[in-house]
Amino acid sequence: MDTLLQCLEERGALNFFAAEEDIEECFKCHNEAYRMRQIRKWIYEKLADNFDVMTDLSKELRRILREKLTIYTLEVKDCVDVAEQTKKLLLETPDGYLFEVPILERRNYATVCLSTQVGCPVGCIFCASGKRFKRNLTSSEIIQSFLIAKRIVGNKLKNVVLMGMGEPLLNYSETVDFLKKLKKNCGISMRHVTLSTVGIPSKIRQLARSGVKPRLAVSLHFTSDEMRRSFMPGVRASIKDVLDAAYDYYMETSRRVSIEYILFGAGVNSTPDDAGRLVSLLRFFEDVHVNLIPYNPVPGVDLKAPGYSTIKTFANILKKAGLNVTIRWSQGKSENLACGQLAWKRGKN
Numbered sequence: 001m002d003t004l005l006q007c008l009e010e011r012g013a014l015n016f017f018a019a020e021e022d023i024e025e026c027f028k029c030h031n032e033a034y035r036m037r038q039i040r041k042w043i044y045e046k047l048a049d050n051f052d053v054m055t056d057l058s059k060e061l062r063r064i065l066r067e068k069l070t071i072y073t074l075e076v077k078d079c080v081d082v083a084e085q086t087k088k089l090l091l092e093t094p095d096g097y098l099f100e101v102p103i104l105e106r107r108n109y110a111t112v113c114l115s116t117q118v119g120c121p122v123g124c125i126f127c128a129s130g131k132r133f134k135r136n137l138t139s140s141e142i143i144q145s146f147l148i149a150k151r152i153v154g155n156k157l158k159n160v161v162l163m164g165m166g167e168p169l170l171n172y173s174e175t176v177d178f179l180k181k182l183k184k185n186c187g188i189s190m191r192h193v194t195l196s197t198v199g200i201p202s203k204i205r206q207l208a209r210s211g212v213k214p215r216l217a218v219s220l221h222f223t224s225d226e227m228r229r230s231f232m233p234g235v236r237a238s239i240k241d242v243l244d245a246a247y248d249y250y251m252e253t254s255r256r257v258s259i260e261y262i263l264f265g266a267g268v269n270s271t272p273d274d275a276g277r278l279v280s281l282l283r284f285f286e287d288v289h290v291n292l293i294p295y296n297p298v299p300g301v302d303l304k305a306p307g308y309s310t311i312k313t314f315a316n317i318l319k320k321a322g323l324n325v326t327i328r329w330s331q332g333k334s335e336n337l338a339c340g341q342l343a344w345k346r347g348k349n
C-alpha cells in the first residue's frame with residue numbers, strides 16, 4: 001500500500017476523473033488492475049461520491065484513496081423543478097463559478113444539457129452565455145455535471161446535448177476526453193449525444209477521426225457570412241467552409257448532421273428569401289435535419305422571435321424543398337434555461 005501511495009504522489013494524482021489514467025497505471029504497476037474496475041463501477045454505475053462506501057476495497061486502500069483523491073469537486077448548490085418536466089441544477093466550481101445544468105424529462109427518458117466552458121468566447125450578441133468568457137471546463141467537471149444529473153434522474157438519463165454554455169470545439173481536448181469517458185464508462189451511446197458548434201472546420205474533421213462520433217449540430221442561424229459575423233463576432237470560418245466540414249463529418253461518420261437555425265423577427269433572418277438561401281446552402285447534403293428555434297429572449301438584448309405565421313412560412317419553404325424540419329418550441333423558456341439563455345455567475349470566491 002505504501003508503494004501505491006508513493007505512486008499516486010509521484011504522478012500528482014489529486015482528482016479521480018482528472019487522473020484516471022494515472023491511477024489506473026498505479027494499480028497496474030501493482031498487479032491490481034482489477035481494483036480500477038471495482039472503483040469505476042462504484043463511481044460510474046453506482047454513482048458513489050466517496051471512497052468509504054466501496055466496501056469491496058480494503059479499509060487501508062479506502063483510507064489512501066480518501067486521503068489522496070477527491071471525486072467530486074463541483075458543489076451542488078440547488079436543484080429545483082422550474083417547469084413541467086424541467087429541472088435546474090445549480091453547480092459551483094472550486095474557483096467559485098456558478099452555472100446551471102438543465103435536465104429535461106420525458107416519461108421514459110431524460111436529456112441533460114451540459115456546458116463545456118464558463119461563458120463563451122464566441123460572443124454571439126443574442127446569447128446570455130456569450131456576454132462574458134471566463135475559462136474552459138475540464139473533462140472532470142463536465143463528467144461530474146453528467147453524473148450529478150444522473151444521481152437526480154437515474155437511469156432515465158439517456159441523452160446528452162453539449163448545448164449549454166460554451167463552444168465545445170474551442171475546448172476540444174477536454175470535450176473529447178469527456179466524450180471518451182461517457183462512452184467507455186457510462187453506457188451512453190454516441191448516437192444519443194449531440195455536440196453543438198458554430199463550426200470550426202479543422203476541429204470538426206479532427207472530431208470525425210477521434211474515435212468518438214457524437215451527432216453534430218451546426219449552429220448556423222444566418223445565410224450570409226456578413227450577417228453571421230455581425231451577430232456572432234467570434235465566428236471565423238465562412239458558411240461554405242463550415243458546411244463543407246459538416247458534410248465531411250457526415251461522410252466519415254455516417255451520422256446525420258443537424259442545422260440549428262434561430263429565428264429572429266423583424267426581418268433579421270426569417271424572411272422567405274432567407275429560407276430560400278438556406279435551401280440552396282443545404283442542397284448538397286443528402287441527409288440533414290434543420291431545427292428551427294424561435295428566439296428565446298435574453299435580458300438586455302433587443303431581439304425577438306418572429307410571429308407564428310412567419311415561423312410556419314419559413315418551415316414550409318424548407319419542407320417543400322425536401323428538407324427534414326422541426327420547430328423547437330423550447331422547454332424552460334420562462335426560467336431562462338432555453339437555448340442561448342444560460343449564463344454564469346460569480347459564487348463564493
Ligand code: SF4
Nearest residue numbers: 120122124127130166
Ligand atoms: S450561442 Fe453558442 S457559440 Fe454563441 S455565444 Fe452562445 S454559447 Fe457561445
